[in-house]
Amino acid sequence: MQRRRDILSRTYGDRLARLTRPGWARTTLARRTAAGVLVLLAFFLLIRGDRDADEVPVVTAARDLTPGRVLVSSDLRVTPMSAGLVPAGALSAPGDAIGHTVAGPARSGEVMTDVRLLGPRLAAAAVGGPDGRVVPIRLADPEVTDVLRVGDRVDVLTVGGDRSTEPRVLASSATVVLVSEKESGRATRERVVMLALPVDAATTVAAASLSGALAVTFH
Structure with a gap:
């Protein structure tokens, strides 16, 4: 009976020791967990990218345009677009296109480039x-x-x-x-x-x- 009491006493003692382990051990575990979370967050942001930072303004057609049309402000709008999708020669300000003649048909939403005019x-x-x-x-x-x-x-x-x-x-x-x-x-x-x-x-x-x-x- 005494041996059984000793075993139970040691079991309760081990549990109590785990609950009362030094603070530095718990702090180390918390730091490691936090570091792992930050690494995962950084990886996610790297994959996702900063969409707002990557967007640039481009001039697009506000309606379908016919060849020979002299552009006015209502024919155009400024649209944000991912920098990686912007075609070469894309116009960034409506003033670059207003008063110019469209060389070919353009659909609504199409990016206006220098060779379109x-x-x-x-x-x-x-x-x-x-x-x-x-x-x-x-x-x-x-x-x-x-x-x-x-x-x-x-x-x-x-x-x-x-x-x-x-x-x-x-x-x-x-x-x-x-x-x-x-x-x-x-x-x-x-x-x-x-x-x-x-x-x-x-x-x-x-x-x-x-x-x-x-x-x-x-x-």
Whole structure:
């Protein structure tokens, strides 16, 4: 009986010792637990990233836009976007686009870039060099504009006034960057085609368009 009491006494003593172990031991355990939690939290933040810090403002279309439209403030809005998704040449302020002409159709919400608008960046991108120019022409056969599309490659030719005059190629591999919208109603205007060309060819085509009709052949 005495031995049993000794065993029980030791058991209760062990339990009491565990409950009354030194404070430094409990503190060490708490520190280790806290350190583990902080490591997991840091890993989570690293994976998630700071979304607000990664976002930048970009100009997007506030509505569907048609080619040839001159942009006004109501056509645009500023939208925050993850920096990793922003395309090259994206505009960051509406003032960079207002008053400029849209070169191609754009859907609502689409990011507006420098090559979406008529200008030197579009011309340079279209001809593959810094000396690009954009030239407006009107075609001798207006119905051809119905089949022209932005991005088409065409050769530009003079059209002789009579059969004795041979057509002459003024420029090769011009890039169509804009075809004005077809208007409805009686008072329809001639549609304009905008071509991107190197500076020398652009000057030749621009001069020829003032004195005679022009035609294009498709590549």
